[in-house]
Amino acid sequence: MIEDNHSVCEMMAMFLKKQNWYYEFAYDGIEAEEKFKADPDKWDIILLDLNLPKKDGMQVAADIRRISSTVPLIMLTARDTESDQVLGLEIGADDYVTKPFSAITLIARIKALYRRSKLGKTASEAQQKDDGGFDVQTKHFRMNTKTREVYLYDKQITDLTPKEFDLLKTLASKPRQVFTREQLLQLVWDYEYYGDERTVDAHIKKLRQKLEDLGPQVIKTVWGVGYKFDDENN
Incomplete structure (x- = not known):
């Protein structure tokens, strides 16, 4: 947990200790x-405050992502503006x-995010000798959810975060089906966001940026409804 407020750290230490979790704090x-x-592989999940001394939390998040595209990361922010979030x-x-x-609530979110990332990691390690079969396939897309290999237009995508992977899997598993933002929040995030739809929009935007150099865009917006995966006409 990266947090400069010692009182917040002391409070969280009590809750983390009750879960029998190993934890450490960094204060800037x-x-x-x-x-x-x-030791990037040491950490299963990171809680990151944005208002930090010595180096801003946004820059810390960007630097962490340059080192690891997969470590689960939860932002803690007192900035209650949509643009910052x-x-x-x-x-x-x-x-x-x-x-x-x-x-x-934070503990519940940690558990939900960790559970999904751990399942993916365990499956990948257990399937190192997998024959490379893909269990999600469309015209131009294929995904092996056990080894977490993803290809679009025969080009491998290797820099997906855990949530981006889950979001892409959910959409591609049912091509051309339109998902509302509320449905995606429930299916991908595993708990209620109480209507905070910008979370979905932000992840869709980031996912599209990672796919746009590979070929025609496959994540389509259905205005007034939500999003769908469609590569049939590409």
Whole structure:
């Protein structure tokens, strides 16, 4: 947990300890980056405050994503503006929580995000000798959810965050079906966001940016409804 407010850290320590989780705190951006760079594979999830001394949390998030595109990352922010929250999601955060927050709610979000990332990692490790079969396939897209290999127009996509992978899987598993933002929140994030649809929009935007250089865009907007995956006419 990267947080300069010691009172918040002390409160979270009690809740994290009750879960029997191993945890560490970093109190500024420089310390956080040094800890992460020392052993990126050590961390299962990162909680990142945006208002940090020495180095801004947005820059820390960007630097972490340059080192690891897959480590689950939850932003903690007192900035209650849509632009800051969307920017954080676009940089690569998987989720955000606005301060003041409920520790119980934060724990629930950690569990939901960790569960999805852990399942994907375990499946990938267990299937190292997999024959390369793809269980999600469309005209120009194929995905192996066990090894987490993804190809679009025969080009491999290797830099998807856990949430981007889950979002793409959900859409591509039912090509041409239109999903509302509320449906995607429930299916991908595994809990209610209470109508915070900009989370979906921010992830769709980031996902599209990663796909746009590979060929015609396959994630289509259905105005007034939501999004769909469609590569049939490409």
